[in-house]
Amino acid sequence: MKTVFGVFGDPVEHSLSPEMHNAAFSELGMDSIYHAFRVDKKSLEYALNGANAMGFGGVNITVPLKQEALKFVNTDPLAFRIGAVNTIDFRNENAMIGYNTDGVGARRAIADAGVDIKNKKILILGAGGASRAICFQFANDGADLIIANRTESKAVELAEDVKSVGNAKGTGFSNLEELVAESDILINTTTVGMHPNTKDTIITKEQMHSGLVVFDIVYNPLETRLLKEAKSAGAIPVNGLMMFVYQGAEAFKIWTGENPPIEVMKNTVLEELKS
Ligand code: ATR
Numbered sequence: 001m002k003t004v005f006g007v008f009g010d011p012v013e014h015s016l017s018p019e020m021h022n023a024a025f026s027e028l029g030m031d032s033i034y035h036a037f038r039v040d041k042k043s044l045e046y047a048l049n050g051a052n053a054m055g056f057g058g059v060n061i062t063v064p065l066k067q068e069a070l071k072f073v074n075t076d077p078l079a080f081r082i083g084a085v086n087t088i089d090f091r092n093e094n095a096m097i098g099y100n101t102d103g104v105g106a107r108r109a110i111a112d113a114g115v116d117i118k119n120k121k122i123l124i125l126g127a128g129g130a131s132r133a134i135c136f137q138f139a140n141d142g143a144d145l146i147i148a149n150r151t152e153s154k155a156v157e158l159a160e161d162v163k164s165v166g167n168a169k170g171t172g173f174s175n176l177e178e179l180v181a182e183s184d185i186l187i188n189t190t191t192v193g194m195h196p197n198t199k200d201t202i203i204t205k206e207q208m209h210s211g212l213v214v215f216d217i218v219y220n221p222l223e224t225r226l227l228k229e230a231k232s233a234g235a236i237p238v239n240g241l242m243m244f245v246y247q248g249a250e251a252f253k254i255w256t257g258e259n260p261p262i263e264v265m266k267n268t269v270l271e272e273l274k275s
Contacts, residue, residue, distance in 0.1 A: 103137025105247030139166030
């Protein structure tokens with residue numbers, strides 16, 4: 001009998017996780033299947049308990065459920081600090097265990113691009129769920145963070161939380177030009193530039209300097225306006241593809257204990273993004 005995995009979210013029909021994980025199962029000859037399930041907030045507890053009762057192998061949690069899911073699972077310490085889970089493991093008989101693999105995904109993606117973040121000045125745009133995961137991971141890894149958010153109070157609040165593991169300051173958007181000039185790495189965690197609003201960007205090439213690493217966690221489109229601007233400024237663009245692949249790969253490892261076939265997962269997502 002096949003083992004069932006899935007992603008719970010709403011909306012969830014455009015998720016590329018099913019294709020990515022099914023390709024991985026097929027590559028490793030595993031008799032498993034991964035499916036997207038539309039689950040809203042009020043049904044999440046039932047959906048999780050149901051999946052657990054039916055012997056699911058594991059689930060991912062996506063928008064808008066990542067924070068809500070904390071209520072129903074035992075969280076590992078990192079996910080607890082972040083305040084959000086994106087991966088749930090059902091193998092423990094006493095409790096469902098929640099993890100957050102977004103930050104590790106970002107760290108691996110940026111390391112792949114040849115960038116060492118230790119002691120680097122990183123300007124992070126946005127203070128939402130994705131930002132929280134990245135900020136905790138990167139502050140913990142020794143980077144020096146400035147978190148800038150349209151709603152300044154959220155950035156200040158996040159920075160206060162992150163200070164428990166490393167260096168972080170929160171601010172608004174009023175002084176962005178200067179902040180970019182002082183940074184080694186710029187990371188966009190906001191939805192600005194994401195399909196269908198592909199012409200939007202918070203920072204333009206005039207504000208960038210050569211050698212600046214510009215990491216956009218958006219992967220649809222793969223080359224966002226921000227990354228185009230980076231290219232023409234002589235900055236180093238890093239797209240969101242590998243963060244998505246690695247967050248999935250980390251989840252795959254948690255559920256199955258197997259080494260995920262990264263290349264197969266990456267090529268599957270790339271093909272899906274092209275079609
Ligand atoms: P996610 O979980 O994907 O990070 P989120 O928690 O809804 O999503 O956070 C979205 C982030 O994108 C927030 O930092 C948001 O800024 P606000 O806190 O001010 O809302 C940011 N964001 C969304 N649209 C934006 C826009 N047009 N300009 C600037 N920031 C934007």
